[in-house]
Amino acid sequence: MRQVNIGVIGTGGISGGHFKAYAKLPNVRLVGVADIVPERAKAAAEQWGAERWFTDYNELLALPGLDGVSICTYNQAHREPTVAALKAGVNVLLEKPMSAKLEDSVAMVRAARETGKILQVGFWPRFGHEQQTARRIVQEGTLGEVYYAQMIGGGRRRIPGGSFLKKATAGSGTIADIGCYDLDAFLFIMGHPKPLSVSATVSYRLGRNLPNVPGDWGHNPADVEVEDFGSAFIRFEGGVVLHFVSYWAAHAATLGPSVILGTKAGLQLRPQLTLFRDEFGVMTDVTPVHLPPIDGFTGEVTAFVKAIAEGKPSPVDPEGVLLIDVIVDGIYRSAAEGREVKLEIPL
DSSP: OOOEEEEEEOOSTTHHHHHHHHHTOTTEEEEEEEOSSHHHHHHHHHHHTOSOEESSHHHHHTSTTOOEEEEOOOGGGSHHHHHHHHHTTOEEEEESSSOSSHHHHHHHHHHHHHHOOOEEEEOGGGGSHHHHHHHHHHHTTTTOSEEEEEEEEEOSBOOOOGGGGOTTTTSSSHHHHTHHHHHHHHHHHHTOOOEEEEEEEEEOTTTTTOOOOTTSOOOOGGGOOSOSEEEEEEEETTSOEEEEEEESBOSSSOSOOEEEEESSEEEEEESSOEEEEEETTEEEEEOOSOOOOOOHHHHHHHHHHHHHHHTOOOSSOHHHHHHHHHHHHHHHHHHHHTSOEEOOOOO
C-alpha cells in the first residue's frame, strides 16, 4: 500500500485518538498539524512527530502531496475547514457530529459530491464487531419485519464542560454530542431508511441547576447554554418507528436498553448484544460468545487511509450521515413548535 500523507486540524483532546491510530500505520506520514493556539500546534507536532505546524489550516492544506486530514475542531468549526480541504483536493476524516446545523452539513456533503473526495465522519462504533454483527443480523432478515426500535443513551451525571456547553462552539447539547452515535447506529444497522417525521421534546433543566458533585464531569451550571435531555418519536419509510432518548443527566440509574423489534425476533444492542426469538417450541436468547474488542479510532483511521491509498469511496457515506442531521434539525424544530414536524432531505 502506498504512502499516504496526512495532516490534523485541531489538536484538542479528541485528536489524540487520531494521532495514536495514525502512528500505528506504517504507510502514514504525518506532514503537519494546525491549531489556532500556537502552543498547542507546536506541542502536538513535537509529540507526534509531525514535520510542520501551523496556526492557519489553509497553510497546511497548501502543502504539496497532502492526501488527507483529520478535522478535530469543535462542532461549530467543522464546516469551513472541511469545505476548504475538499475544494483543495484533500480527503477528510471529520470528527462527529458532522455539524450541529443542517445547513452546514448540507454544504459539506455538496462539497464532497462536487469534488469527488472522501468525506468520512468519525462514527468509530461502525467498525466494531457489535454494530457489524447487529447489521448483519438485521440485513439478513433474521428479525423479520422491523416495526419498532428504541435507542437510549446517556448517564445519570455526565455533563461535560468547556466548549461542549456553549452554542457558539457546540451548537447543541446531548442530542448532537452523544445522541448522534445512537442515531447513526440505528441508521447503519437498518440500512439508512428515510425519516419522514418527528415529534420531540428538549430539556435544559438539570444542566443549568445541578451543582458539581462527586461523579460529575466538572461543569459550571452558569456556563450551560445547550440541552441536557432530548426525546423523540421518529417515523421512517416502511412503517418503522424509533423512540430516541439522549441525556447528559437524569435522576435514574438507566432509562432502558437499546433494542430493535421485528416479527420474527428482537435484537438488544445494549447493555449486551442479544437476539431474542422463539425456537424449538420455546423462547431462546442468543448472545455472541466472542466479540473481540476493537479500538474504534484505529478502525476508522485504517479504513480512511486504505480508501485513500486504493482510490475507494468514503468508508462512511456522508449522505447517510446527513440523515442524522435531518433528524436532529427536526427534533429542535418540533420541540420549539410543540408539535410533530415533517422531515425533508435537502439534497
